[in-house]
Amino acid sequence: MENLVLYSYFRSSASYRVRAALNLKKLPYSTKAVNLKTAEHLLPDFNKISSFSELPVLSHNGNEIAQSVAIINYLEDTFPETYNLFPKLSYDKAIVLQMCEVVNSGIHPLQNLSVGKKLKSEHSFSVEEAIAWNVFWINKGFTNFEKLLANFHGDFCFGNEITAADLFLVPQVYNAKRYKVDMTQFPIISKIEKNCLNNVDIKNASPGFQEDTPEELKEHL
Numbered sequence: 257m258e259n260l261v262l263y264s265y266f267r268s269s270a271s272y273r274v275r276a277a278l279n280l281k282k283l284p285y286s287t288k289a290v291n292l293k294t295a296e297h298l299l300p301d302f303n304k305i306s307s308f309s310e311l312p313v314l315s316h317n318g319n320e321i322a323q324s325v326a327i328i329n330y331l332e333d334t335f336p337e338t339y340n341l342f343p344k345l346s347y348d349k350a351i352v353l354q355m356c357e358v359v360n361s362g363i364h365p366l367q368n369l370s371v372g373k374k375l376k377s378e379h380s381f382s383v384e385e386a387i388a389w390n391v392f393w394i395n396k397g398f399t400n401f402e403k404l405l406a407n408f409h410g411d412f413c414f415g416n417e418i419t420a421a422d423l424f425l426v427p428q429v430y431n432a433k434r435y436k437v438d439m440t441q442f443p444i445i446s447k448i449e450k451n452c453l454n455n456v457d458i459k460n461a462s463p464g465f466q467e468d469t470p471e472e473l474k475e476h477l
């Protein structure tokens with residue numbers, strides 16, 4: 257019997273990626289909510305689990321793994337008989353990973369909670385300036401993503417099957433919408449996001465459907 261526990265926060269986009277992977281793979285898991293808003297991730301208890309105090313962390317039979325790329329790769333290798341999130345051909349897999357990294361390394365770190373806090377506390381950014389910073393990096397990254405998609409997309413980022421690339425894109429679009437990014441600039445991304453959210457496993461992984469989602473933000477299918 258597998259014991260999968262995900263340390264997660266409903267609005268954490270990196271946690272959203274892993275929740276979607278677990279759902280698509282039909283792997284039952286329990287959630288331990290860590291509230292980023294009240295800085296629970298900085299408390300010593302969580303620091304014992306994640307020495308760099310970030311979500312998500314997956315515990316599998318007591319072994320802990322951080323970083324969503326590593327977690328998703330681990331799930332793919334450990335449960336190969338479940339839904340495959342990467343194509344088999346190495347070139348195709350590299351393109352999917354390239355798409356994941358456009359979000360994982362090129363957009364997400366620049367708009368992380370700790371970056372926003374530093375911009376405000378040490379560089380005197382106002383709330384509006386911090387939002388403009390996020391919007392700038394999302395626009396830049398999505399412009400690159402949209403170009404990449406033009407060559408490879410079908411209904412989803414890479415052809416007509418959901419891959420890991422979609423699991424990185426959709427949570428980033430969720431964040432973009434929070435910051436009111438003009439998504440009409442990105443028609444392919446927008447179409448793919450809509451297709452993904454029609455998938456019940458991805459929808460159920462989204463922030464509106466989590467155990468720790470505040471009542472007023474809960475969505476219902």
Ligand SMILES: N[C@@H](CCC(=O)N[C@@H](CS)C(=O)NCC(=O)O)C(=O)O
Pocket residue numbers: 267268269270271292297309310311312322323324325360368369370371
């Ligand atoms: N590259 C990491 C990113 C992890 C990460 O930064 N997670 C955010 C939540 S989405 C976090 O815990 N931020 C806490 C902070 O910035 O203090 C991954 O893919 O797991």
